Amino acid sequence: MFFYFLFRLGQFLAWILPRSLAYCFAALICRLKFTLGRKERVFVINNFRIILAQDGKNTYKYARNLYGNFGRYLVDFFRAHQIDRKFVDKFVRIEGRENMDAALAQGKGAIGLSAHIGNWELSAQILGVLGYKISVVALVHSNPRIDNFFNNQRRITGVKVIPVGVSVKQCFKALKNNEIVGILGDRDFSGKNGILVDFLGKQMLAPRGPVILSIRTGAPIVPVFVIRDEKNEHYFKYFLNKPIYPQSSSDAEDNIRQLTQHYVKIIESYVKRYPDQWYLFREFWRAEKVIII
Known part of the structure; x- marks a missing residue:
């Protein structure tokens, strides 16, 4: 219950404060958490040592920027209630919209694959504002009030929500209707089937x-990323990459691995370009495996 009221307080302040001031206040609070949370800070800095392949002042700087x-x-x-066509036209520079249109032209839907980088929620909201039919696969929060709060924020711009656990049939239905299904590809939600x-x-x-869904339905995967402009925090760059089309193969497991590797390399390229916008707040590598939150 505490966190629900904390989220509602954050929403209230975000509504009443000018955007610049709200950004400043929120960045300050999060950086304070970075300063006071020693254990988490050590994890994040260690993550950046690996992501940046270096040590020293840069790792601390990037880690602090991450929180801001x-x-x-x-x-x-x-x-989210302010995300409309006027907002998109003014603050978002879209690159590669033709890639999403080409994917949908097949009539099999498209899988809009993103990651916990930049603003993944905005990547779906922008498509909703532009008139695309889109559903996103989302984890169900243990607190029903928080879960409803998150999902209501998504629905404001016409985005439908498909809860993890009941998602397969709804994903198939959406793709059959030539809609977009948004999925995050940098975390194995199952924890065992990755x-x-x-x-x-x-x-x-x-x-x-994402790859199994693509193979079974014929829907191409379109990697999409909304990145905050490094020079002006009010503006965004929306990258819609070329579609990854499913391929048939006699070796199903190897096919899944190759297609997954393809989109993971695309995610990697964005992480390298915008490391302080990929949100990792726990230990990243453990026992030679990547643990992603």
């Missing part, structure tokens, strides 16, 4: 669901 960016992300999520692929020089346990 996460605060700004929360403000954007709380202000597939090992290379990522940042290590092994990563990635979800196999």
Whole structure:
């Protein structure tokens, strides 16, 4: 219950404060957490030593920036009611919209695959505002009030929510209707059914669901990422990458691994370009495997 009221308080402040001031306040609070939370801070800095392949002042700087960016992300999520066509036209530079249109032109739907980088919620909301029919697969929060709060924020812009656990049939139905299904590809929600692929020089346990869904339905995977502009925090760059089309193979497991590796390499390229916008707050590598939150 405490966290529910904390989220509602955050939403209230995000609504009443000017956007710049809300960003500043949220970044300050999150950076304070970075300063006071020693255990978490050590994890995050160690993560950056691996992501940046270096040690020293840069790791601390990027880790601190990560918290500030996460605060700004929360403000954007709380202000979802302000995400409309006017906002998109003014603050979002879209690159590669033709890639999503080409994927949908097949009539089999498209899997909009993103990661916990930049503003993944906004990637779905923008598509909803632009008139695309889109559903997102989302974890169910243990607190029903928080779960409803999160999902209501998503629905404001016309995004439908498919809860993890009951998602398979609804995903098939949405794709059959030539809609977009949004999935995050940098975390194995099951914790046991992932597939090992290379990522940042290590092994990563990635979800196999996006690729299996693509193979079974024929829907291409379109990697999509909304990144905050490094020079102006109010603006975003929306990258819609070329579709990854499913391939048939006599070796099903190897086929899944290759297609998963393909999209993971794309995620990796964005993590390298925008390391302080990929939100990791726990230990990243453990026992030679990647643990992603």
